[in-house]
Amino acid sequence: xxxxxxxxxxxxxxxxGIKAVDDVSIDVMPGEVVGLLGHNGAGKSTLIKILAGAYxxxxxxxxxxxxxxxxxxxxxxxxxxxxxIYQTLALSDNLDAASNLFLGREITTAFGLVDxxxxxxxxxxxxxxxxxxxxxFSEPVxxxxxxxxxxxxxxxxxxxxARILIMDEPTAALGVHETAMVADxxxxxxxxxxxxxxxxxDTREMMELxxxxxxxxxxxxxxxxxxxxxxxxxxxxxIIMGKKPGETVDA
Amino acid sequence: MSGGLGNxxxxxxxxxRLLGMVGAFVLxxxxxxxxxxxxxxxxxxxxxxxxxxxxxxxxxxxxxxxxVTRNIDLSIGSLLGxxxxxxxxxxxxxxxxxxxxxxxxxxxxxxTIGILMGAAIGGFQGWLIGxxxxxxxxxxxxxxxxxxxxxxxxxRGTTISPLDPNFVMLxxxxxxxxxxxxxxxxxxxxxxxxxFLINTRRKHIGHGFAVKPVWAEYALGAILVGAICGITxxxxxxxxxxxxxxxxxxxxxxxxxxxxxxxxxxxxxxLIVLFVAITMTxxxxxxxFGRYIFAMGGNPDAAELxxxxxxxxxVKVFALMGALTAIAGVIASARLxxxxxxxxxxxxxxxxxxxxxxxxxxxxxxGTIYGAILGAFIMQALVSGMGMVGVDSxxxxxxxxxxxxxxxxxxxxxxxxTGDS
Numbered sequence: 001x002x003x004x005x006x007x008x009x010x011x012x013x014x015x016x017g018i019k020a021v022d023d024v025s026i027d028v029m030p031g032e033v034v035g036l037l038g039h040n041g042a043g044k045s046t047l048i049k050i051l052a053g054a055y056x057x058x059x060x061x062x063x064x065x066x067x068x069x070x071x072x073x074x075x076x077x078x079x080x081x082x083x084x085i086y087q088t089l090a091l092s093d094n095l096d097a098a099s100n101l102f103l104g105r106e107i108t109t110a111f112g113l114v115d116x117x118x119x120x121x122x123x124x125x126x127x128x129x130x131x132x133x134x135x136x137f138s139e140p141v142x143x144x145x146x147x148x149x150x151x152x153x154x155x156x157x158x159x160x161x162a163r164i165l166i167m168d169e170p171t172a173a174l175g176v177h178e179t180a181m182v183a184d185x186x187x188x189x190x191x192x193x194x195x196x197x198x199x200x201x202d203t204r205e206m207m208e209l210x211x212x213x214x215x216x217x218x219x220x221x222x223x224x225x226x227x228x229x230x231x232x233x234x235x236x237x238x239i240i241m242g243k244k245p246g247e248t249v250d251a
Numbered sequence: 252m253s254g255g256l257g258n259x260x261x262x263x264x265x266x267x268r269l270l271g272m273v274g275a276f277v278l279x280x281x282x283x284x285x286x287x288x289x290x291x292x293x294x295x296x297x298x299x300x301x302x303x304x305x306x307x308x309x310x311x312x313x314x315x316x317x318x319v320t321r322n323i324d325l326s327i328g329s330l331l332g333x334x335x336x337x338x339x340x341x342x343x344x345x346x347x348x349x350x351x352x353x354x355x356x357x358x359x360x361x362x363t364i365g366i367l368m369g370a371a372i373g374g375f376q377g378w379l380i381g382x383x384x385x386x387x388x389x390x391x392x393x394x395x396x397x398x399x400x401x402x403x404x405x406x407r408g409t410t411i412s413p414l415d416p417n418f419v420m421l422x423x424x425x426x427x428x429x430x431x432x433x434x435x436x437x438x439x440x441x442x443x444x445x446x447f448l449i450n451t452r453r454k455h456i457g458h459g460f461a462v463k464p465v466w467a468e469y470a471l472g473a474i475l476v477g478a479i480c481g482i483t484x485x486x487x488x489x490x491x492x493x494x495x496x497x498x499x500x501x502x503x504x505x506x507x508x509x510x511x512x513x514x515x516x517x518x519x520x521x522l523i524v525l526f527v528a529i530t531m532t533x534x535x536x537x538x539x540f541g542r543y544i545f546a547m548g549g550n551p552d553a554a555e556l557x558x559x560x561x562x563x564x565x566v567k568v569f570a571l572m573g574a575l576t577a578i579a580g581v582i583a584s585a586r587l588x589x590x591x592x593x594x595x596x597x598x599x600x601x602x603x604x605x606x607x608x609x610x611x612x613x614x615x616x617x618g619t620i621y622g623a624i625l626g627a628f629i630m631q632a633l634v635s636g637m638g639m640v641g642v643d644s645x646x647x648x649x650x651x652x653x654x655x656x657x658x659x660x661x662x663x664x665x666x667x668x669t670g671d672s
Contacts, residue, residue, distance in 0.1 A: 054556055075558040090556045092549030094616035095542075103546055104557035106539050113537040121458040 011060035147178035283636030321615035326394025331595030339590030373573020381565030412589030422585025548616035
């Protein structure tokens with residue numbers, strides 16, 4: 001078996017007395033989509049926020065290409081080409097699309113000033129690929145629709161040559177057409193060899209898009225299954241009962 | 252607004268808020284001009300008005316950044332007081348003994364120490380806010396009391412005067428650059444403006460973006476150059492009173508020629524405001540620091556997740572506010588020619604009002620430098636005008652308070668209509 005692109009081993013974190021993530025291990029191979037499933041509060045978002053550098057883990061290790069890495073803040077994650085699309089989108093509403101796309105990584109001129117024209121030109125190029133209808137480059141993103149905002153958030157992750165992409169509910173609050181667009185994009189990125197962690201509540205969508213699913217409950221990992229080995233009902237019972245498919249039969 | 256005019260403004264890409272503020276300023280000026288029987292819109296009064304506004308305008312640009320990052324700074328009036336006092340002591344009681352009375356080193360050293368002190372105190376307050384997470388309202392409310400007390404402590408309540416003659420030129424009518432230099436400055440400013448318009452257009456065409464029609468570029472250029480030359484003409488139209496000229500000729504042992512006149516030109520303090528305004532606009536629009544300030548104001552979590560160190564950013568913003576307060580302190584004490592322990596009292600409220608009237612949203616994320624400076628001018632025009640008409644000072648305060656509330660309400664209506672939140 002080849003080396004995983006990314007591996008999180010025995011990760012734990014607690015807030016006050018609550019173990020939000022309890023000894024969880026997950027991994028993703030190049031060109032693979034791994035789904036994270038579970039109820040609200042199961043610990044999925046917390047787990048991936050550790051990977052994105054937003055939270056500091058209490059214990060556990062993270063490996064990229066088999067090499068141990070330290071992720072202490074969002075900059076570390078970005079330096080490892082780990083990009084995140086957050087559930088809340090994490091856009092600054094008062095800035096335009098290009099400013100958001102390049103936030104924290106602005107293109108600058110020879111004098112060290114931000115080069116807005118260049119950044120807008122680059123934004124137009126990437127958006128032409130992701131969402132050809134998008135034309136509202138000079139408006140604050142607050143005035144954009146949910147789908148348009150989503151494409152800005154995705155463009156930001158894709159533009160900087162992500163190797164590992166984390167998508168926290170990328171299709172929540174999107175229309176049918178836009179959801180299909182995101183699904184196509186995930187397939188395209190997968191074909192390019194990215195490792196993708198996908199979080200969603202839509203089990204059917206997950207069965208379609210993912211290669212494997214990892215189910216969490218109360219901060220613990222219930223199990224990781226290949227989608228072809230399980231049915232949607234198996235996955236649902238893992239989410240609800242917190243038991244693996246085999247165990248439910250035995251019980 | 253009629254369709255034709257609306258289209259014109261849209262084509263020229265002029266900010267309607269800017270237009271509204273210029274309109275408000277002109278309206279106030281006209282009303283007072285009529286009410287005072289024609290003395291408000293005179294070169295002399297406009298010259299004085301700019302001198303009076305300079306100190307608050309400088310601080311208002313810094314307050315924009317502070318408010319944009321969802322903070323407030325209530326300490327600046329007191330900070331100005333203590334820095335003014337320290338600078339007074341340094342230039343009057345300490346430096347003349349070291350470098351010699353009248354040495355140009357006096358004002359340079361004094362101003363440098365003042366700015367460093369402002370940045371240090373501001374940065375410290377910013378550290379308490381950013382790293383210890385104490386609300387800025389509380390930290391700077393504490394600062395308001397502490398630094399005002401400190402200002403009194405430095406001088407035991409006495410007023411330090413007269414200040415160094417070179418230093419005084421940085422804030423008063425004695426420090427002006429004359430007619431010729433003012434026109435040269437206007438020409439350079441106009442040339443830079445035109446170059447900037449052409450360069451922007453060229454870059455946009457280079458990337459294939461849509462650009463304004465050529466006539467609109469010409470119109471915009473004409474308006475800007477016209478404004479620069481107009482203001483210069485006003486400053487150059489205010490003649491130095493004959494009495495003052497006569498005294499100067501006498502001092503030099505010369506006879507003043509019959510019919511000799513001389514105009515003031517731009518005061519140095521106004522040039523300082525211009526320099527600060529241009530620099531702060533570039534910082535806001537064209538640097539990463541400025542971009543991060545607005546990103547943090549729009550969504551602090553998003554800024555943090557984008558790898559921006561928002562705590563350090565807070566320290567920098569307050570340090571900058573402190574440094575600008577020091578510059579304002581130079582202008583304010585130089586204009587009065589003295590440093591008293593009440594210098595800068597209530598300035599924090601004037602500055603916040605100027606920023607807010609200028610369109611800075613207290614919710615954060617929104618604000619412009621030119622807006623804050625215009626806001627400062629509108630406030631000062633109102634106060635000066637009421638003084639000239641003979642409105643009692645308690646009533647003046649009541650009216651200014653009412654105008655502030657009214658301005659914010661109009662701003663809320665404006666945002667609702669344009670779809671900004």
